[in-house]
Amino acid sequence: MFCPWDVVKFVRKNFDFKQSGELSEIETGNYWNGSTSDNSLSDYIGYLTDNDNQKMQNLVDGKSISFNLNESMNYDTLSEHNSDDFWSLLLHTGYLTLDWEKSDDEELSKDHSTNKNVFARIPNLEILDCFDSNIKARFSNVVKKDNLALNMANALLEGNFDFVQDKLGSLLRSFVSVRDTATKAPHENYYHGFLNGIFTNCKDNLGKYRSNYEAGDGYADITFNNLGGTKSCVIEIKVCKEKESRAKKANEAIEQILEKHYADTIFEDENITCVNAVGIAFSGKNCAVSVKKLK
Known part of the structure; x- marks a missing residue:
């Protein structure tokens, strides 16, 4: 399994180093920091409710959270600061991934059109770092x-x-x-x-x-x-x-x-x-x- 976004950004950043033989300069980075959804995460943190705060805590602790998936949302709806829209955005843009194992345990359908309630979690350490840096910046x-x-x-x-x-x-x-x-x-x-x-x-x-x-x-x-x-x-x-x-x-x-x-x-x-x-x-x-x- 690999993330195309990370691979493309890595190649773009390090291709010239490879061509010139400067192999010591080749390094990986957190390519999700500063992306559009990363900014949305930062903006929304100021509107977190106590319940949202607990969900954020569960996510950074490696747990899953449940919410109602909004498949018709867009960036304009974020101005309403609806909790489900926020989590849906993070899921749609890759900052969260569906937890199918937990969904199966709860007998949730994989057909989002018939069951809007989903479980999601942070997919990897790179994105966890985005959550952490945004929270600290907000603080x-x-x-x-x-x-x-x-x-x-x-x-x-x-x-x-x-x-x-x-x-x-x-x-x-x-x-x-x-x-x-x-x-x-x-x-x-x-x-x-x-x-x-x-x-x-x-x-x-x-x-x-x-x-x-x-x-x-x-x-x-x-x-x-x-x-x-x-x-x-x-x-x-x-x-x-x-x-x-x-x-x-x-x-x-x-x-x-x-x-x-x-x-x-x-x-x-x-x-x-x-x-x-x-x-x-x-x-x-x-x-x-x-x-x-x-x-």
């Missing part, structure tokens, strides 16, 4: 829009935990399950990376941004100052089970900051007049944020 665009990342950082420096909890919760519901899929890292590392992904989009407007910074009797998860160097915050991350109290875990994170003296070196800076300890507890797509002013 970056969202946190940069209206200075969201910087506003969240400033809110922590000011002690406005309600704002951060609201905005962070919204990002979690949209991206937490698809941004770093199939990770084998501990859950705290997963959410640590998620927060780094947010704040690295505004690092140029922050001072002394540090991650896993050696401080006191251990390592602070994240610390940063405002650009003027007068305010600072220390963030400790916790993960809890759904049945546990996120608020309680967030407060435990603050207690850890105090017990392990993560902020002691910050206190030594005479220019810093305000220091906040921030505890953030995660469970699934939810979070709780707690702030305690230390100085």
Whole structure:
């Protein structure tokens, strides 16, 4: 089995290298990135519902999703942002492939004219990379829009935990399950990376941004100052089970900051007049944020 699109693009890119004997220059590439449907994927991601997000998660995890196939759709109908039209487009253009084994298990007909409900999956790693890159690009665009990342950082420096909890919760519901899929890292590392992904989009407007910074009797998860160097915050991350109290875990994170003296070196800076300890507890797509002013 081979994909004609990939073969043609590979030959077109590397034919001259072959002719000139520059064999070391011959390489494969992801020829699906930047194609028309790839752009449609990027555009639609901003309109994903919670149900769509879960379907996207299932796809990048190697699972199949079901939807009603629209055989009469066209690109104009995408402006309506109908979920089934979006998945149908990806199937028609090769970004998804029918999962006949799953369809047979569900006794679905192969005759699309008599049965519109189908199962589909991502066909290969190349296209999985397209999904992944589009999701990450969308994430970056969202946190940069209206200075969201910087506003969240400033809110922590000011002690406005309600704002951060609201905005962070919204990002979690949209991206937490698809941004770093199939990770084998501990859950705290997963959410640590998620927060780094947010704040690295505004690092140029922050001072002394540090991650896993050696401080006191251990390592602070994240610390940063405002650009003027007068305010600072220390963030400790916790993960809890759904049945546990996120608020309680967030407060435990603050207690850890105090017990392990993560902020002691910050206190030594005479220019810093305000220091906040921030505890953030995660469970699934939810979070709780707690702030305690230390100085």
